[in-house]
Amino acid sequence: MSKPFDMELFLAGVLTGSHATRQRHLRQARIIQAEIAERWQRETPWGWQRKHIVWFIKHHLAGRSGATRYYYLLTVQLLVRRLERSWVFNCQKRI
Template sequence: MSKPFDMALFLSGVLTGSKVTQQRHLRQARIMQATIQQRWQRDNPWSWQLKHVRWFLTQHLNDHCDATRYYYRLTALLIWERLGNDRQLLMDISMRLG
């Protein structure tokens, strides 16, 4: 039996800001993780592709308010940065989302 993925440990190197901001990013990252796991069977960010994050930001958050989508985009950028991926690629997608 494998241990569940520790999102707090994963993001610990890139989390900055106040304790409240860090907790928000962790909460949102865990929600993203659970949602992508349920839809795509990808249990941790190391197995995510751009299409998974794009789906989450465009389809899953479709009915949420602009502020919620904005804060999830910030969390997605942190995850993307932690993975060592090209930040500009995700930012370009985020800009097209509004």
């Protein structure tokens, strides 16, 4: 029996800001993790590829407000920084 992945511990080194901000990032990171795990069976961020996050941004955030997309992208940036990757996401909504 293995322990469930602890997103709080994973992001501990890169989380900054107020308590509310840290909680928002944790909540959003858990949502991202759950969606990717359900779609691709990748339980931890260590197994993610750039395409997994792009899929999340395109499909899960489609139709969401600009503010929601912005806050999720901030969380994605934290995840990428923690993974020590150089992935860049250009997610401006096209009008």
